[in-house]
Amino acid sequence: MAGAGNDRLKARVHVTLKPGVLDPQGEAVRHALAALGFEGVAGVRIGKVIEIDLAAGDHAAAEAEVARMCERLLANTVIEDYAVEIA
Amino acid sequence: MAGAGNDRLKARVHVTLKPGVLDPQGEAVRHALAALGFEGVAGVRIGKVIEIDLAAGDHAAAEAEVARMCERLLANTVIEDYAVEIA
Numbered sequence: 001m002a003g004a005g006n007d008r009l010k011a012r013v014h015v016t017l018k019p020g021v022l023d024p025q026g027e028a029v030r031h032a033l034a035a036l037g038f039e040g041v042a043g044v045r046i047g048k049v050i051e052i053d054l055a056a057g058d059h060a061a062a063e064a065e066v067a068r069m070c071e072r073l074l075a076n077t078v079i080e081d082y083a084v085e086i087a
Numbered sequence: 088m089a090g091a092g093n094d095r096l097k098a099r100v101h102v103t104l105k106p107g108v109l110d111p112q113g114e115a116v117r118h119a120l121a122a123l124g125f126e127g128v129a130g131v132r133i134g135k136v137i138e139i140d141l142a143a144g145d146h147a148a149a150e151a152e153v154a155r156m157c158e159r160l161l162a163n164t165v166i167e168d169y170a171v172e173i174a
Contacts, residue, residue, distance in 0.1 A: 008129065014136055029137070029160070036159055038152065040142035042095065047136045049101055050116070055127035065125065072123055073116070 009056050010087045011066045015075045016047035050074055062086050096143050097174045098153045102162045103134035137161055149173050 017023050026044040033041050052069070056062035066084045075082040104110050113131040120128050139156070143149035153171045162169040 016136065016138070026137075032160055033156055036156075038156055041139060042142065043138075043140040045138045047138070049103065049134045049136045050113075051103070051130075051132040051134070052128060053130040055129065069120060069123075069125055073119055 007056070009054055009059070009062045011052040011054060011062060012085045012087060013050040013052065013066060013070060013074060014047060014083045014085075015050065015070070015080050016082075017045060018079055018081050021079045047080075059086050094143075096141055096146070096149045098139040098141060098149060099172045099174060100137040100139065100153060100157060100161060101134060101170045101172075102137065102157070102167050103169075104132060105166055105168050108166045134167075146173050 023045050026046045029046065030041055030044040033044070052066060054062060054065070056065060063084055063086050066086070067082075070082040070084065071077060110132050113133045116133065117128055117131040120131070139153060141149060141152070143152060150171055150173050153173070154169075157169040157171065158164060
């Protein structure tokens with residue numbers, strides 16, 4: 001990948017609820033797992049994974065661009081955290 | 088972690104649409120990113136990440152248990168793939 005100028009990169013973004021924010025969907029899944037007989041599940045949290053196929057000059061530029069996408073659109077930063085990985 | 092018998096483990100499950108399955112939510116995000124001026128985004132796919140806090144004897148047992156949860160409840164294996172990571 002070194003020196004690649006106009007590659008397509010794959011970015012993977014994890015958007016998860018901040019600690020302390022209630023996750024009713026996760027709670028519903030936890031109850032459903034218990035009802036199905038899965039024991040020992042203490043907690044379930046559900047987030048999103050967003051895979052973006054993008055053209056970018058390099059890793060650092062792609063990471064900054066995707067972080068801007070998160071701030072503008074992909075995450076609600078009041079209640080959600082995001083993490084960007086470039087592959 | 089070696090020899091731990093009754094630890095709590097964190098499992099992270101990625102549930103993503105299989106290749107070829109239409110992803111209208113991802114398409115909507117792709118259009119929205121373009122409308123916001125982000126260029127070079129060729130594709131967006133959206134999946135779920137499910138974090139499960141569970142009691143399990145060991146890594147292998149936890150992985151098998153979570154795979155069973157995926158088959159029974161967490162993923163629709165007709166249209167979705169899943170991947171389990173134990174941390």
